[in-house]
Amino acid sequence: MKIAICDDDISFTSKLEEIIKQESVNYGKKPEIDVFFDGETLVKSIEDGQSYSMIFLDIEMKRMNGITAARRIRQLDRYTLIIYISSYDDYLKELFEVEPFRFISKPLQLQKLKQYFGEAIRKIEGLNNIYSYSYNKEEYTVPIKEIVYFESNKRLINIRLNDGTEQSFYGKLNNVEKEIQKINKHFIRIHQSFLVNYSYVKKMTYSEVVLEHNYDELVLRISEDRRSTVRRKVCEIAGGLQLYND
Structure with a gap:
């Protein structure tokens, strides 16, 4: 602190x-x-x-x-x-x-x-347990533990939740990443369009990540230019443990 x-x-x-x-x-x-x-x-x-x-x-x-x-x-x-x-x-x-x-x-x-x-x-x-955002001049909060990932789609940020639902607001993923890192260090930017919650990572290779939530699995690609950074970030979160399936 x-x-x-x-x-x-x-x-x-x-x-x-x-x-x-x-x-x-x-x-x-x-x-x-x-x-x-x-x-x-x-x-x-x-x-x-x-x-x-x-x-x-x-x-x-x-x-x-x-x-x-x-x-x-x-x-x-x-x-x-x-x-x-x-x-x-x-x-x-x-x-x-x-x-x-x-x-x-x-x-x-x-x-x-x-x-x-x-x-x-x-x-x-x-x-530390809440992420807040505004949409149409209204304030909303989301429990961080329920956020599987943030996805950027042009000017819209989509929040995928553990129950399979989505919430959206206008913004930039770069700004979301800066904000979320201040309150929770377990989010990893794997792609220009995706910021994922490490708590939902089931498996990770050098090129892709498998997220598991609400009994469903989702495979996302790790962009080539971010692979080394992602690898370092995962090691930081896991305390230096090797968690990759190469």
């Missing part, structure tokens, strides 16, 4: 980092914590590909304040939980538009922090 702390008060960030480490033990977590002292550096890290499950963010900072930083972050990552920690409480209108998870006032209230941290952990665990 990756956590970011962004506050220009060095002594405060050290104290907060220590509390988070101590509380994480109670939930069986070993977080990787990155500390930033301004919003600009935090945003740059996320733009460069870093993702965080949770961000503790101060509002008043000299180089890019927390409001501006959160707006940029929301454009890049809609899943990360933002917890504001600030001595200022008159930013409610601005805070609302960036969907903060919680707000903690300074000076730090330890019990509130512990409470909100626990709630954030439970929220993250829930997000």
Whole structure:
């Protein structure tokens, strides 16, 4: 679990980092914590590909304040939980538009922090089980464990579910792949048009994959230009085990 702390008060960030480490033990977590002292550096890290499950963010900072930083972050990552920690409480209108998870006032209230941290952990665990998308201005959610694969057909993304049904929305498979990798690492891009859930892989050779779901089997081709990447990804998921039938 990756956590970011962004506050220009060095002594405060050290104290907060220590509390988070101590509380994480109670939930069986070993977080990787990155500390930033301004919003600009935090945003740059996320733009460069870093993702965080949770961000503790101060509002008043000299180089890019927390409001501006959160707006940029929301454009890049809609899943990360933002917890504001600030001595200022008159930013409610601005805070609302960036969907903060919680707000903690300074000076730090330890019990509130512990409470909100626990709630954030439970929220993250829930997000890890759900994929959400929008279609015709409506929001939909799908249990990730039920998704067999995503298929791209021109501008349409089809989601094949374990019960044999399909759901669709407009989008790009490249974007779906980036989003799903943030919440579940068991999806593999085997083809320009297919992103498959490794949990449904029954058999895999160097050139094709056999998916089994709802007592049915489906054979999909692994495109030639992706075969080496797919092989490495499978080994990562399986912990380095050889799972191919060559």
